[in-house]
Structure formats: structure tokens, C-alpha cells
Amino acid sequence: MRLKLKVWRQKDQLDSGRLVDYQMDNISEDSSFLEMLDLLNESLVEKGDEPIAFDHDCREGICGMCSLTINGIPHGPEKLTTACQLHMRSFKNGETITIEPFRSKPFKITKDLIVDRSAFDKIIEAGGFISVRTGSAPDGNAIPISKSDSDYAMDAAACIGCAACVAACKNSSAMLFTSAKISQLNSLPQGKPEKDRRLLSMVSEMDRSGFGNCTNYGECHAVCPKGISVDFIANLNRDYAKASVKNLLKTIG
Amino acid sequence: MNLNAKIPEGPIENKWENHKFRIKLVNPSNRRKYNVIIVGSGLAGASAAATLGELGYNVKCFCYQDSPRRAHSIAAQGGINAAKNYQNDGDSVHRLFYDTIKGGDFRSREANVHRLAELSVNIIDQCVAQGVPFAREYGGLLANRSFGGAQVSRTFYARGQTGQQLLLGAYSALSKQISTGQVQMYTRHEMLDLVLVDDHAKGIITRNLISGEIDAWSADAVILATGGYSNVFFLSTNATGCNVTASYRAYKKGAGFANPCYTQIHPTCIPQSGGHQSKLTLMSESLRNDGRVWVPLNKNDCQSDPRSISDENRDYYLERKYPSFGNLAPRDISSRSAKEVCDEGRGVGPGNRGVYLDFADAISRHGENTIAEKYGNLFDMYERITGENAYKRPMRIYPAPHYTMGGLWVDYNLMSTIPGCFVMGEANFSDHGANRLGASALMQGLADGYFVLPYTLANYLAEVGANKPDPEGEQFKTAKKSVNDQTKKLLSINGNRTVRSFHIELGQIMWNKCGMARNEKGLTEAISQISSLREQFWSDVKVTGKDSDLNQELERAGRVVDFLEFGELLCRDALNRKESCGGHFREEYQSHEGEAERDDENFSHASVWEYKGEKETPIKHKEELEFNVVKPSVRSYK
Numbered sequence: 001m002r003l004k005l006k007v008w009r010q011k012d013q014l015d016s017g018r019l020v021d022y023q024m025d026n027i028s029e030d031s032s033f034l035e036m037l038d039l040l041n042e043s044l045v046e047k048g049d050e051p052i053a054f055d056h057d058c059r060e061g062i063c064g065m066c067s068l069t070i071n072g073i074p075h076g077p078e079k080l081t082t083a084c085q086l087h088m089r090s091f092k093n094g095e096t097i098t099i100e101p102f103r104s105k106p107f108k109i110t111k112d113l114i115v116d117r118s119a120f121d122k123i124i125e126a127g128g129f130i131s132v133r134t135g136s137a138p139d140g141n142a143i144p145i146s147k148s149d150s151d152y153a154m155d156a157a158a159c160i161g162c163a164a165c166v167a168a169c170k171n172s173s174a175m176l177f178t179s180a181k182i183s184q185l186n187s188l189p190q191g192k193p194e195k196d197r198r199l200l201s202m203v204s205e206m207d208r209s210g211f212g213n214c215t216n217y218g219e220c221h222a223v224c225p226k227g228i229s230v231d232f233i234a235n236l237n238r239d240y241a242k243a244s245v246k247n248l249l250k251t252i253g
Numbered sequence: 254m255n256l257n258a259k260i261p262e263g264p265i266e267n268k269w270e271n272h273k274f275r276i277k278l279v280n281p282s283n284r285r286k287y288n289v290i291i292v293g294s295g296l297a298g299a300s301a302a303a304t305l306g307e308l309g310y311n312v313k314c315f316c317y318q319d320s321p322r323r324a325h326s327i328a329a330q331g332g333i334n335a336a337k338n339y340q341n342d343g344d345s346v347h348r349l350f351y352d353t354i355k356g357g358d359f360r361s362r363e364a365n366v367h368r369l370a371e372l373s374v375n376i377i378d379q380c381v382a383q384g385v386p387f388a389r390e391y392g393g394l395l396a397n398r399s400f401g402g403a404q405v406s407r408t409f410y411a412r413g414q415t416g417q418q419l420l421l422g423a424y425s426a427l428s429k430q431i432s433t434g435q436v437q438m439y440t441r442h443e444m445l446d447l448v449l450v451d452d453h454a455k456g457i458i459t460r461n462l463i464s465g466e467i468d469a470w471s472a473d474a475v476i477l478a479t480g481g482y483s484n485v486f487f488l489s490t491n492a493t494g495c496n497v498t499a500s501y502r503a504y505k506k507g508a509g510f511a512n513p514c515y516t517q518i519h520p521t522c523i524p525q526s527g528g529h530q531s532k533l534t535l536m537s538e539s540l541r542n543d544g545r546v547w548v549p550l551n552k553n554d555c556q557s558d559p560r561s562i563s564d565e566n567r568d569y570y571l572e573r574k575y576p577s578f579g580n581l582a583p584r585d586i587s588s589r590s591a592k593e594v595c596d597e598g599r600g601v602g603p604g605n606r607g608v609y610l611d612f613a614d615a616i617s618r619h620g621e622n623t624i625a626e627k628y629g630n631l632f633d634m635y636e637r638i639t640g641e642n643a644y645k646r647p648m649r650i651y652p653a654p655h656y657t658m659g660g661l662w663v664d665y666n667l668m669s670t671i672p673g674c675f676v677m678g679e680a681n682f683s684d685h686g687a688n689r690l691g692a693s694a695l696m697q698g699l700a701d702g703y704f705v706l707p708y709t710l711a712n713y714l715a716e717v718g719a720n721k722p723d724p725e726g727e728q729f730k731t732a733k734k735s736v737n738d739q740t741k742k743l744l745s746i747n748g749n750r751t752v753r754s755f756h757i758e759l760g761q762i763m764w765n766k767c768g769m770a771r772n773e774k775g776l777t778e779a780i781s782q783i784s785s786l787r788e789q790f791w792s793d794v795k796v797t798g799k800d801s802d803l804n805q806e807l808e809r810a811g812r813v814v815d816f817l818e819f820g821e822l823l824c825r826d827a828l829n830r831k832e833s834c835g836g837h838f839r840e841e842y843q844s845h846e847g848e849a850e851r852d853d854e855n856f857s858h859a860s861v862w863e864y865k866g867e868k869e870t871p872i873k874h875k876e877e878l879e880f881n882v883v884k885p886s887v888r889s890y891k
Contacts, residue, residue, distance in 0.1 A: 012802075031529040032638075038531055038753070045751045045806060050798050053805055055319065057492040059532045061634065062417055063323040078637075085637050110463060111803045118440070121320050125432035129425035130384045134304040134703050135375070137382035141339060144393025154386040154411060157418060161322055185384050 001027040001088060004096040005040065007052055013108050019098065029089040033076065034059060034066065036088055037099075054113040061085040061225060064160035067167075068113055069100040074164035074223045082162065082225040102167035106174075106210040117163050119209040120177060126205035127198035128181045130191050143189050156184035158226045165220035165228075171212030176220040178206050179236035180228050186239065196243035203240060254509050254863050256876045259664045260364040265350075265882050269368045272665070273708055277715035284309035286719040289710070290457055290472040292444045292499050294321030296416075296695060297678030298478030299423035300702030306430030308707060313470060314427070314436055315459060317443045317494055317808075322424045325480060325492040326698060329416025330537035330631070331400065332408035333380075333695040335373040340397050344405040346370045351883055353693060356402040356583055357658070357686020358835035358851065359885035360515070360859070362878060364665060365683045369693075372700040377409055379703060383422040387411050400691040401538055402583035402890075408692045413537055413630045419695055423702070442468075443808065444499045446732045447475060447506045447674065450722045454503075454674035458732045460740075462808060465801040467736050469729035471722045473714055474673045476706065477503060478698075481657035481679040483516065485816045485823060486768070487760025489654035490522060490535040496812035497819050500661050500680050508669040509861035509874065511682035512659035513819070514827035517689055517836045518769050519655030520587035523638050523648075524607040533653040534638055536610070536631055538691040541580045543615035543624065544648070546571050546587070548599045548608050555601050559609055559647050570594055578890040585688045585836045585849075586890060588652035592769045593847065595651075602649040611647035652769060656694060658685040658836065659826070662861045662876070666709035667701060670861075673717070675710060677701035682859065687835025740800045743810045748793030752810045755790050759783065759813070759820055767824050772840040776828040780821055787817045822862060822871060829873060832856045853885050 003024045010017030027036050034056050041051035057065040061082040068083040070076035076086045091097065099113065107115040157180070165176040182199050185191035191198070214233055221230045261272040279287065287310050291302045294316040302314040316324060336349040349370040354361060377395070381387065387409050388396040397406040411418040430436040441462040448456040448469065456471035482497035483489035504510045521536045547567045549555055554562050570590055572579045582590075591608045594600065601607045616624050621644055625632065632643045639649070660682040661669050667683075669676050678698040685693065722728075762782050766775035790813070798804040833842040833849035834856070842850045858875040865871055 028527050028529055030526040030640075032531070035529045035531050039529060042751055042753060045795060045797050046749075048795070048797060051806060053803055057318060057323055057494050058325060058328045059493060060328055060490075060534050061637075062328050062414065063318070063325070063492060064320075065318060065323050080633070081637060085634070087637065087640070089640060114803065117319060121322075121428065121431075121438075121440075124322075124425065125428040129429045130382065131429065132379070132382040132426075133307060134300075134379060134426075134707070137375075137378040140337070140377040140381040140387075141394050143381075145389055146393050147389050147391050150386050150389040150393075153384070154388075154418075157384075157386050157411075157421065158414065160417070161320065184386065188384050188386070190382055190384050 001029060001091070001093045003027060003091065006096065006098040008100040009052065009112055010109050012111055017109065027088055029087070031088050032059070032084065033070070033086040033088065034084050052113060053111045056084055059084040062160060064162035067102040067115060067162060069102060069167060071098050074102055074167040075225055080225055080227050102163055104166045104172040106172060107163065107166070119211070120161050120163060120174070122209055123174065123178055123202055123205050124181065127194070127201040128185070130185055131194060145189065149187060153184045153187050155229065156180040156232055159228050160226055162225065164223045164225065166211065168219040168223040169212070170217065171215060173214045173220070174206050174211040175214040175233045175236065176224065176228055176230065178202055179232040183232040183235055196246060199236070199239055199243050200247065254670055254861065254874045256509065256662065256670070256861055256874055257664065258362065258876060259666060261665065265363060265367045268364050269371060276708065276712035279711045279715050281309055285311065287311065287714050288313070288472040288721050289474050289476065290470055291315070291476045291478060292457065293324065293478035293480060294427070295324035295326035295478060295480060295678060296420055296423055296698030297702040298324070299420065299427045300699050301476060301478065301677060301706050302436050303423060303426035303430050304703055304707045305710070306435035309435070312430070312436040313439065313472065315439045315442045315444060317441065317462060319440055321427060321438060321440065322421060324420060325495055326420045326695070327417045328492065329695055330413045330535065331539040332398065332410035332415045332692040333376065333419060334400065334407050334692040335377045335409060335696065336370055336407060337374055337377060339395060340406045342405045344407050348405065349373060349407065352403050353684070353690060354686070354883045355888055356688055356690040358688055358849070358888050359686065359853070359857070359880065360834050360878065361686030362683055363880060363882055368705065369684050369697060369700050372704045373696050375704055376696060376699045380419055380422050383426060385411065385418045385422045398539055399542055399581060401541065401581045401587070402690040410539070413628060416695060419699065423699070444479070445502065445736045445811065447503045448728050448732045449506055449671065450726070450728050453672045453717065455722050456724060456729060458736050460736070463803050465799070465804065467733055469724040469733055471724040471729065473717070473719055473721050474675065474710060476675040476677060477661065477680050478677045478702070479680045481660070482819060483654040483657055485759070485820050486654040486763045487756050488525065488530060488533050488764070490519060490533050493532060496815065498812055498815045501815040501819050503661060503669065503671065503674060505864050506671065507864070508671045508674060509662040509863055510822065511662035511859045511861045512826065513823040513862070514830055514837050515658035515687045515835060516654060517584055517656040517658060518588040518652040520584055520591055520652050521610060521650045522653035523635065524602050524651040526603060534634065535653070535655060536635060536648065536650060538584070540610060540628060540631060543627070544580065544610040544612050545569055545614060546580050546608055546610055548594045548601060552598045555599060555605060559601070568594070568599070575890045582890050583688060583690060588769055589838060591652055607649040607651045609647035610650045612643065613647070616644065656689055658682065658687060658689055662859065666712065667706055668709070668713065673713065675706060677706055687837055739811070739814070740807065743794070743796045743807065744800060746792065746794050746796070748795050750793050751795060752806060752813050755786065755794060756813045756816065758786055759817060762786070763820055763823070767827050770838050770840050771827050773828065776824050779824045780828070783817065783821045783824065790817055825871070826860055826862065829860060830856060857885070
């Protein structure tokens with residue numbers, strides 16, 4: 001395949017950045033998108049130019065490290081597919097492909113296509129856990145959990161924390177990510193004791209980090225490589241209202 | 254080199270209990286006086302960091318990714334073993350212990366393996382309590398499935414994403430400790446050297462991958478949880494960033510490296526499609542529960558549509574050769590059998606390097622929906638990569654480097670030959686012998702991190718007392734300088750070849766001469782080829798960019814430098830081990846049926862290599878293995 005690439009190059013956080021054109025020839029349809037970038041980088045290095053910096057690690061769609069906006073869509077054109085699992089057979093010969101980082105206000109661009117997503121870790125640190133001391137757990141079968149509840153928790157837990165949802169959202173909202181973690185933990189009996197506390201704390205951290213609110217566009221779900229459902233956001237909104245009222249009543253006494 | 258394994262006295266069932274009582278403790282109010290460094294945030298690193306933080310130690314945890322949640326444990330698909338016997342099918346701690354010893358081809362340490370089997374049950378409890386959504390039955394109880402090398406169902410799983418869910422559990426526990434300040438997390442930091450003070454490990458040197466800064470960090474103990482070295486083959490199922498650097502630098506500082514030649518080639522990976530390839534993708538072993546492995550009986554059928562080949566013209570070679578384990582034969586045996594049939598010219602797909610994994614029978618028996626529920630994500634992944642629909646035609650699979658059983662030598666306390674330097678998870682050598690059974694890596698990582706190290710580390714700390722050195726001290730300055738010197742040297746060569754091209758060439762040497770089958774001639778050639786490749790690297794490599802910047806070429810160069818030295822050590826160990834066992838198959842040592850032939854008289858030991866300097870040959874030491882409970886026998890899965 002023959003392709004024209006327009007790739008975002010930015011030296012560091014302070015640089016203003018620009019799209020740079022590259023021509024690629026003889027690309028195999030069986031090659032993955034990142035392997036195509038590997039080949040481009042090899043040719044840049046051979047010429048003595050700096051290769052394009054981009055994040056990647058497992059290359060099997062589970063670590064959440066890759067973070068490319070391809071032709072304006074986070075992770076590119078294929079549904080339920082991370083950029084690392086995208087293959088060149090999804091593109092046409094002669095096509096022009098634009099590659100940019102995941103853009104959103106809370107994620108600063110570190111270099112080229114690499115962004116800083118540490119705000120996601122902060123949201124988890126605010127309450128994305130069940131407080132259980134190592135060694136103090138009861139037997140795994142002590143609390144039966146219905147298959148449907150367990151499946152629901154697993155659907156939510158499948159999130160890989162890539163942040164495509166934020167990059168796709170015009171409000172830079174992290175509601176899909178946050179609601180998925182909260183839904184997983186709050187739906188399980190183990191997570192119930194910290195339910196409200198977890199929810200309020202994670203939402204407030206989300207606001208503090210500068211993520212916007214959800215206005216029900218659903219772009220997040222459309223680009224999510226794991227198909228995380230927007231229903232989790234609805235649940236979060238409902239539970240947030242309940243928890244806030246409970247909290248308010250407590251303060252009034 | 255002192256290889257006292259410090260295995261506790263007493264019957265095997267009581268060793269760990271006795272040991273826990275005998276070793277020293279650090280009382281809760283004294284723990285805050287101790288500082289601990291953990292390198293790596295996978296299952297072992299994250300679980301240890303969370304547990305030690307919770308106990309009150311000051312922990313610093315380092316990882317090269319942008320978040321601890323991205324460590325490669327996340328990619329484990331199939332499951333985690335535990336001797337719960339929830340299925341009432343005859344499982345027990347002793348059976349898991351026995352299966353693991355046998356699966357490892359009698360090359361692991363009995364006491365460690367028994368402890369692992371004992372702790373397996375606690376891991377499941379811990380993870381369930383953390384909210385890990387394991388698969389469940391309609392009655393609400395935990396579900397199990399079977400895995401290779403076992404005749405009981407003891408594998409717990411979360412769809413095809415068990416590693417992800419277990420890692421996110423450990424990551425959540427770690428995050429809690431980070432939020433309290435008990436653990437300080439340093440992401441995008443790569444360890445480049447280990448620092449010793451008075452022969453004890455007391456710190457590390459890191460490179461900040463964003464700013465390029467080289468920093469020194471000191472502590473009372475250093476724990477390495479830095480994973481395996483499959484990427485020495487360039488193409489493997491590991492993440493592209495996985496590397497041997499931390500382990501190898503510790504080896505160069507005096508830590509013994511045990512059994513580097515024990516590498517696991519996983520039987521069910523998607524075959525390579527071309528030279529552009531950057532990694533190989535695993536299809537979970539759990540697929541072998543329902544998939545049947547076959548190749549055409551006749552070479553002429555290799556290019557035909559597999560669906561058009563009738564049953565009598567198919568060779569279900571695993572079922573034929575190993576009737577009692579069939580498609581669930583252990584990994585080393587399945588991989589080697591696939592190589593054999595492809596060597597005979599009966600392989601399928603590009604280059605005739607592939608075998609079929611066929612679900613047609615399972616789909617007609619259980620229906621497509623049941624199969625989709627069990628393995629849907631794997632079938633989707635297969636289709637994304639190959640463009641083929643595995644519900645309609647059999648998958649093509651071929652073995653690929655996946656896991657490394659060898660690693661830094663550790664005693665029963667998980668301490669390397671350097672006092673104060675502990676090693677956990679895939680990075681150590683102790684539990685899997687010459688072959689790891691499926692669903693046992695997750696078990697070992699979490700056992701080490703949650704339940705072993707927190708005890709054994711306390712014993713060491715209590716013995717040496719709190720004595721964190723000044724990170725500005727002499728030893729730290731020297732180590733920093735040598736790291737800086739290497740970086741400068743790499744950037745100054747400005748030759749003609751890219752780092753990646755060297756890595757690819759090294760991988761080809763390793764795969765062709767030290768892969769699934771090895772022999773004396775090939776290994777001797779490999780050693781000299783690697784040595785000349787290394788020379789070429791240092792005179793002709795081209796590393797672009799600066800050291801004071803985010804520079805992924807420089808990161809890769811540093812990792813390849815170590816792979817180029819380590820690959821030679823791996824081949825040397827393979828050459829030295831004149832027997833076949835588990836994942837190490839020497840063509841000279843096989844039965845007339847082509848099965849691996851061990852030499853217990855001469856090789857019932859762990860080979861532990863001591864670094865002697867750049868131009869010197871490393872020296873081999875032995876830890877003799879004692880089998881008091883399970884008598885080594887010919888490992889049969891027939």
C-alpha cells in the first residue's frame with residue numbers, strides 16, 4: 001500500500017506543534033497500524049531524523065498505553081479496536097491518514113503523540129478500590145454473587161483506562177471511565193460499605209482534575225475499544241444524587 | 254557464590270508455617286523507619302507495594318510505563334490456579350504441588366512449590382474481596398475451567414482477561430496506598446543500575462524517561478519485580494517494552510542468574526505474517542479446552558481449505574500421541590509437537606508454519622453462543638489480526654516465546670545472592686522449574702507479592718536494622734557516572750544501523766539456534782555470532798536524539814545492549830545443560846519416540862551463573878535439587 005501521513009510533531013509541552021507530512025510506500029495490509037509507524041520511524045532514524053514518539057506497550061489491546069487519534073477518531077476507524085490492534089487492511093491504498101495525540105485539556109502533550117494521562121490514576125487513588133487488608137479476606141465462596149451481578153461488574157471492569165472516551169468528548173469528560181470503575185465496585189457486595197464515599201470522592205477528584213461534565217453525546221461509548229456502556233454514567237448520576245442528598249442530610253444532622 | 258537456599262526444616266506441609274514463626278518481625282511502630290524500593294508494578298510489584306505500604310513501610314515503586322496499571326501482567330488471558338477443590342474433583346494442595354513439580358520436569362525446588370500451592374487458596378480469597386469479577390455459576394459460586402498439565406478444574410478466570418482483572422485489583426490496592434502517601438509512585442522511570450553499599454543492595458539508579466534525568470535513590474532494601482526476558486527473541490508475546498535490564502544489571506553487580514535457558518514457547522499464538530511484525534499475539538491456552546489441534550495427514554492437503562479435508566485425512570496429533578491429556582498436554586510438549594509436524598512439511602498457512610486449532614466440534618456440541626461467551630474476545634482478536642473468522646474456519650496457531658522460567662536466583666526468602674536484593678514473580682527462577690504450567694504465573698506473582706515477601710523482607714530488615722545510606726554517597730556517584738557514560742557512548746557512535754535492526758538480528762539467532770530445539774553445533778555458532786553482533790553494535794549503531802529529553806530510541810538501545818550480552822549467557826547455559834528438560838530441548842538428548850530425556854544423575858541442579866567481567870566467561874555454580882516428597886520419574890502425559 002501507498003499512504004500519505006500527516007503526523008503531529010511537538011518537541012515538548014511548551015512547543016506549539018504542527019502536522020508534518022510523510023510518504024509511505026510498500027506497506028503490507030497485514031501490518032498493524034503501529035508496525036506501519038515502526039517502519040516510518042526506522043526510515044527516519046536511518047536518515048538521522050528524530051523518530052516520532054508514541055506510546056505503546058502490549059500491542060494486543062489490553063494495556064491501554066496506545067493513544068492515537070487517527071483521522072479525527074481516537075483509536076481510528078474500527079469499532080471496538082485499540083490503535084495497536086488496528087490493521088492496515090482497514091485503510092485504502094493511496095489514502096491520506098492524519099495522526100494526532102489524544103487531545104483534551106487535562107492531558108498535556110508530553111512529546112509528539114504522547115500525552116500525560118496521570119489524572120486517571122488520581123481518580124482511582126481517590127476511591128477506586130475496596131479497602132481490604134492483605135490476608136483478611138473471607139473464603140472466596142463465602143458470599144455468593146449472582147451470575148448477572150458478576151457479569152455486570154465484569155462489563156464495567158473491562159475498561160483499559162486508555163482515555164479515548166475523554167479524547168472523543170467535546171467536554172473532555174471522564175464520566176465513562178469514572179462511572180465504569182464505580183459501577184464495578186459499587187455493584188458488588190464487597191464494595192457496598194464504601195459505596196457513597198467512593199462515589200463522592202472520585203467524582204470530586206474528576207472535577208478537580210479539570211474534566212468536564214457529561215452532556216449525553218455518547219461519543220465516549222462510540223470510540224471505546226472495550227464497548228463500555230453509557231448506562232454506567234446514568235447509574236452514576238442517579239447514585240450521585242442519592243449519595244449527595246444522604247450526605248447533606250447527615251450534615252444538617 | 255553462596256547458594257544456601259535456607260529451606261526450613263520439618264515436613265514439607267509445615268515448612269512455611271514453621272518458618273513464619275521463626276523469622277524475625279518488625280513491630281508496627283518501627284516499620285516507618287524502613288525504606289523499600291520496588292521496581293516493577295505488575296502483579297508481584299503492585300501487590301508487594303500495596304501490602305508493604307499497608308503494613309507501614311515507606312515504599313517507593315518504579316515503573317517504565319505511564320501508569321502502574323499497564324504492566325504486562327495485564328495481558329494474561331486464561332486464568333489463575335488455586336487448590337480450592339470447589340469442583341470436588343480430587344484437587345488438593347498436594348496435587349497442585351505435585352502437578353507443578355512434574356510440570357516443571359523435576360527442576361524446581363520442592364519447598365518453594367509447596368508454599369506456592371498452599372498460598373494459592375489465599376490469593377483467590379484476597380482477589381474476590383478486592384472486587385475482582387471472577388466468572389461465576391448461576392448459583393453465585395465461583396466457576397472453574399481446566400488448563401494444560403492438570404486433570405482437575407482448578408483455574409479461576411475473568412473471561413479472557415484474568416491478568417487484567419487481577420492486576421487492576423492489585424493496582425487498586427496500590428492506588429489506595431499511594432493516596433495515603435505510604436507508597437510513592439514513580440512512573441516513566443527505568444531502573445538502569447543497582448547500587449551496593451558494603452555488599453548489600455541499598456539503592457538504584459533510574460532514568461526519568463520524560464526529562465532524561467539520571468537519579469539515585471537509596472533504601473534499606475531493593476525488590477525487583479521486573480518480569481521476564483522473552484524479548485531476547487525480539488518476537489515474543491511480551492509487551493514491546495519488556496526487558497532484562499534490571500535483572501541483568503543486578504547480575505552484573507553480583508546476583509547469580511539461574512537457568513537462563515529455561516524459556517517457555519507457548520503453543521497457541523497467531524503465526525507470523527511478515528517481516529513488518531513487531532510482536533506475536535497469544536491465544537489463551539484455555540482455547541485448548543474446546544479446540545482440537547490438527548494438521549493434514551498428507552502434505553498435499555496443506556494448501557486446501559481445511560473444512561474440505563475429511564476426518565480420516567486429518568492428524569489430531571496431540572490426541573494421538575497423548576491420549577490421556579490430549580489437547581491439554583503441557584505447553585512444552587504441545588509446542589514441540591507442532592514444530593515436529595511442521596518440520597515434516599505438514600504445516601499450514603504462510604511458510605507452512607502453523608497448525609489448526611479447530612472449534613467445529615465444540616460449536617456443534619454446545620452451539621456458537623456458548624463458545625462466544627467463553628472465548629468471544631479471543632475470536633474477535635484473532636479476526637482483527639488475521640482477517641479470518643474462527644467460528645467458520647479453524648484458527649491457525651504456532652508456538653512463540655512467551656515466558657521465562659529462568660531468572661535471578663533466590664533463596665526460600667526470595668533474596669538473591671546479593672543481600673537486601675529480593676526478586677519476585679517472573680524475574681526470579683524458583684517455582685516453575687524447566688516448564689511452567691498454564692495459569693501458574695499469575696498465582697506465583699501474587700503469592701510472592703501478597704503473602705511471601707512481606708514476611709521474609711521483615712526478617713532481613715530486622716536483622717540489618719534501618720540504615721538507609723545517603724544517595725549522594727560515593728557508590729551512588731560511581732553508579733550514576735557509569736550509567737551516564739553508557740548513554741553518552743550510545744549517542745556518540747552515530748553509525749549506520751538502527752537499534753531495532755540489531756534486535757531483530759539477535760532475535761533470529763536466538764530463535765533459530767536456541768528456540769524450541771537446540772543442539773551443540775547451533776549453540777556454539779550462536780555464541781560466536783552474538784559476540785560479533787555485539788561488536789558491530791558498539792561500532793555501527795545509530796541512536797538519534799539527546800539524553801536530556803524523551804528519547805525512545807535511547808531507551809530501546811539501552812535494553813538491546815543488555816539483551817546482546819544476556820543472549821550469550823542464555824546460549825551458554827543451554828550448551829552447558831547436556832540434557833533435555835521441559836522447555837529446554839537438546840536434540841542430542843531424546844528418546845527414540847522424540848520425547849525429552851532428562852539426566853538426573855548429572856543435571857538435577859539449578860545452574861547459577863556468576864558474572865566475572867566484560868571479557869571473562871561467567872562461572873557456573875550449582876544448587877543441587879533435593880526431591881524428598883516427589884520422586885523424579887519420566888514425565889509422561891500419555
